[in-house]
Each structure stands twice: as structure tokens, then as C-alpha cells.
Amino acid sequence: MAGDQKDPKHEIALEARETSGERLFSPSAARNRDPIRNVFLQTMPLxxxxxxxxxxxxxxxxxxxxxxxxxxxxxxxxDPASQRSIAAWIGASGLPNIEGPHCVxxxxxRWGVEDGxxxxxxxxxxxxxxAPFDAAEGVFAGAGRLLSTGGKLFLYGPFSRNGEHTSPSNEAFDASLKARDARWGVRDIEHDLLPLAQKNALMLEKLVEMPANNLSVIFRKN
Ligand SMILES: C[S@@+](CC[C@H](N)C(=O)[O-])C[C@H]1O[C@@H](n2cnc3c(N)ncnc32)[C@H](O)[C@@H]1O
Structure with a gap:
């Protein structure tokens, strides 16, 4: 997906982002990064x-x-602009335990990071x-291929349940996604994700309700 394209159908982020050098600042990440980090620390390998x-x-x-x-x-x-931002954020952080960007x-x-x-x-x-549904299929297939036994897949976003939206705002968001690109859309835990999990030896471990009608969804590799 080319992030530098101006066609709104190909926008990769549905928000206006500030910049500082190559670093991009996402307003949604500023809002949700603490809740996501907190759930990650409680549910994922450390x-x-x-x-x-x-x-x-x-x-x-x-x-x-x-x-x-x-x-x-x-x-x-x-996306190239995202790759540049990732490199700049890693550099600015000075952290020894983060690497990238890869371009998966x-x-x-094949993701090309298998050796890691x-x-x-x-x-x-x-x-x-x-993203088109093949990205979801690919995430599950990649997690099934590359996770060690007991490893976990962490997803965050809006999801529907048993074919029903969980809020009017998610329903409206789903319609706006599909209007931008008919292949996009809010995914359904039971109808979309559980079949992909089963196909790839992943088991649903935990669902955590998050602010603004989002969910963290954690799967475990058997
Ligand atoms: C809305 S942004 C979210 C970025 C970030 N995870 C966050 O929450 O702030 C979606 C990102 O997914 C990337 N993306 C889209 N299709 C993808 C694919 N098939 N494989 C990997 N990344 C993809 C886009 O380039 C974009 O950076």
C-alpha cells in the first residue's frame, strides 16, 4: 500500500498527523497507547x-x-513514510530493545523476517x-507459522460480535471504511477471526474491552 498516494481511497491512516522531521505523530496513538500498553503488559509474553x-x-x-x-x-x-517514521522514532527513543523497520x-x-x-x-x-481481508488471513497464517508454541497473537481495533456491531459508532465507522474501499471493514470475532484461528492452530485466550468500543484480542499458539 503506497502511503504517499493522495487518493483518499489509499490513505493508510484515517487521521491528520503532525510531523517532526521524519517522525509522524498519530492522534489516535496518543489516545490509545496507554490502554493498549497496559493490556499488553498483562496478557503478552514479556x-x-x-x-x-x-x-x-x-x-x-x-x-x-x-x-x-x-x-x-x-x-x-x-508503507515507506511509516518506515521512515519508525526509524526516526526508534532513533529518538534511544531504546536498545526495539529494531526496525521491516517491510512485512x-x-x-513469506514475510522475510523468518530468520528473526x-x-x-x-x-x-x-x-x-x-486493509483487504487477505491481510487478516495473512496475520493469522504468519502467526501460525512463526510463533513458538505458547506464543501469542495480539490484535487491537474495533470488532463486531456474531455478526452484530457493538455500537452505533462502530457501525458508522464500518460503513465509512467500506465507502473508502469495499475490501475494508470491521472484522467479526466469531465469523471472521475464529475460523482463521482454528485454521492456524491458534486458540482465543482473552478479549479485553477497551475505550471507544475497541477490543484487545489475544490468541495463543497451540
Ligand atoms: C491505521 S494504521 C495503524 C498504525 C499503527 N498500528 C497504529 O495503531 O497507530 C494501519 C497500518 O497498517 C499498514 N498496513 C496496511 N496493509 C497492511 C498489510 N497488508 N500488511 C502490513 N501492514 C499493513 C498501513 O501501512 C498502516 O501503517
Missing amino acids: EGTILEIGGGTGEHGVHIAASAPGLRWLTGDP DAAAA GPFAGVVSINMIHI
Whole structure:
């Protein structure tokens, strides 16, 4: 996905972002990074390597890595502007435990980071609804391939349950996503994600309700 394109259908972030040098500042990440980090610290492995997919500006990775010194955090994004932002955020952080950017496209059959594994965790925040469904399929397939036994997949975003939106705002958001790109849309835990989990030897471990009708969803590799 080309982040530098101006066609609104190809926007990668549905928000206006401030910049400082190459660093991008995401207003949504500023709002949700603390709740996401807190759930991550309670539910995910805190040792080993975490692979973040669709890292965007790089802010979530830096924020969580700063709070989890036992982790090695590997982050990246297929979008060039996001890759530059990730590199700049990593540089500015001075943290020894975060690396990147990689350029993994979740939908690709091979991610090119296989040598960095096996991974204790795979993380994807606010991505699978703003991409065609093959990105969701790819995240589950990649987690199934690359997680060590007992490793975990962490997803964050808006999700529907059993085919029903959990709030009017999520329903409106889903319609706006589909108007931008018919292949995008809020994914359903039971109808979309559980079949992908089963196909890839992942078991739903925990659902955590988050602010603004979002969920953190944690799967465990059997
Ligand atoms: C809305 S942004 C979220 C960024 C960041 N995770 C956050 O929450 O601030 C979605 C990101 O997913 C990336 N993305 C889209 N399709 C992808 C794919 N197939 N594989 C990996 N990343 C993808 C985009 O480039 C974009 O940076």
C-alpha cells in the first residue's frame, strides 16, 4: 500500500498527523497507547521477541518496548513514510530493545523476517479493518507459522460480535471504511477471526474491552 498516494481511497491512516522531521505523530496513538500498553503488559509474553505488523508511525512499538525491557521488539510497515517514521522514532527513543523497520506485508506468503524468529508474540494494532481481508488471513497464517508454541497473537481495533456491531459508532465507522474501499471493514470475532484461528492452530485466550468500543484480542499458539 503506497502511503504517499493522495487518493483518499489509499490513505493508510484515517487521521491528520503532525510531523517532526521524519517522525509522524498519530492522534489516535496518543489516545490509545496507554490502554493498549497496559493490556499488553498483562496478557503478552514479556521476554523473547515480538514481531509487530503494520506498526504505522512506530509510536506503539516504542511505547511498549520502553515498558518491557525484557522484550526485543521488531516493528515495521509496508508503507515507506511509516518506515521512515519508525526509524526516526526508534532513533529518538534511544531504546536498545526495539529494531526496525521491516517491510512485512501481512498478505504475503513469506514475510522475510523468518530468520528473526521464532517469535514469542505477533502484534497488529488497528490494521486488519483498514486493509483487504487477505491481510487478516495473512496475520493469522504468519502467526501460525512463526510463533513458538505458547506464543501469542495480539490484535487491537474495533470488532463486531456474531455478526452484530457493538455500537452505533462502530457501525458508522464500518460503513465509512467500506465507502473508502469495499475490501475494508470491521472484522467479526466469531465469523471472521475464529475460523482463521482454528485454521492456524491458534486458540482465543482473552478479549479485553477497551475505550471507544475497541477490543484487545489475544490468541495463543497451540
Ligand atoms: C491505521 S494504521 C495503524 C498504525 C499503527 N498500528 C497504529 O495503531 O497507530 C494501519 C497500518 O497498517 C499498514 N498496513 C496496511 N496493509 C497492511 C498489510 N497488508 N500488511 C502490513 N501492514 C499493513 C498501513 O501501512 C498502516 O501503517
